[in-house]
Amino acid sequence: MKIATATLAIVLIAGASAAQTAKAAAPIDLTGYWVSVISEDWRYRMVMPLKGDFRGIPLNAEGTRVANTWTPTATEPAAEQCKPYGAAAIMRIPTRLHVTWQDDSTLRLDTDAGTQTRLLHFEAGEAGRAGEAGRSQAPSWQGTSAARWDRAGRGAPAVAAGALTVVTTNLRPGYLRRNGVPYSEDAWVTEYFDLSPLPGNGQLLIVTTVVEDPRYLRQPYILSSHFKKEADGSKWDPTPCTTTW
Template identity: 45%
Template sequence: MSRWSLATSGTILLALAGVLSAQPPGAGPGGGRGGPGRGGPAAALFDPTGYWVAQITEDWKERIHPAAKGDVGSIPVSAAGRREAAAWDPASANSCKAYGVGGILRMPGRLHITWEGNNLKIESDAGAQTRMLSFGTPSGQAGSLQGVSVASWDRLTPALTGFTLGGRGGGGGGSLKVVTTQASPGYLARNGVPYGAKATFTEYYDRQEIPGGPALLVVSVEVTDPDYLNGPYWYSVHFKKQADAAGWNPQPCDAR
């Protein structure tokens, strides 16, 4: 459907507003992505802090139990990536590679998100991992499992003047955008489906308020990797807000 058709159909536009958060990053009409913003709680478009528990509503089987060796599922793996996945040896593999930036969000478990000054810290009890999200100056350690991340508040631009697209965060709508590079090689799936050191991870975090229930944190992810992927790999995950730290149980991964 053309952008002109969308602009002339208010019904379709309003329906689109309700599902826009489920689209892959950058897929909305006209892009809908703004520029980087300031960091710190005062600049936040919504409150991402607190304890969040993973809702395993997508790819349940693969996220709970590793798929069979060589099974890449729907990941657009290149020939080199397939060879790497086929050579995976669970007996000798570094299991922490599955807890890097490319796989940690798909792990069953919980996140604990807090502010440290003007930066956000994301801790995961699965693998006992920590990510630092910096607004402006890149934060993190090059060559580490979590890489180097830059965050920004990404305001949602209405597709047509006079319409307000709801359902994306607060303060007029928008996302927390995080771009991560320079991570050490890891696994997109626990059965050794690889990503390399040149991979880029672009994440959009959106808070969804649920009437009569706890809020959801929806994370849409795009992975690009010239070494092991034929094209972009998109996925999304959901986390439910907890009132407290119940169930929080950090378990380090086995680096062997």
């Protein structure tokens, strides 16, 4: 009888855990306001890069050809002004983030630069199934994102009790860098969100982005972007997309 009771208790606990929402199961709290920390690639992120400056981006021959068609004086049509603000590049744009829960299974990430909204869907299941989820929707700047929590293994610091993995597909073609460096609708973006402590009880959000694009890249393009948590939204300043500075 004791064995049966113990077994039933385990089953009930497992069932409750399985039914737990993504919001309730979150091992880290990403909500709040965050501001970009521009500690690297200042010349590419804070000023308009020169034409032909593709340093650090593993373009293949076709990607280089397309990038070289960009001209500094060209004005993108209104419908294309958000090319530098797509999911493959938005985290490198100097911006503030506002992270909230839209519902129990959808994490919402807003940027004030470009006034973009990303919806990270946990109900999409395994992150690798983002492509399946996206096929039923029209391509967009922020694409279709499938998210999952990754819990830290034994011995990991308590402050980094877990991380978030997001896979995004179904993207409109855009720019990896403002000077016309392209990514295509075939691009696949994988992101890893981690938290790290700062002195004075501060927090640093680290977003590692991996862009894979068989059309324009010869290997994955990997970046790490940092954001510092802010006390409130008093500095939040939404601005429209622009392809110039």
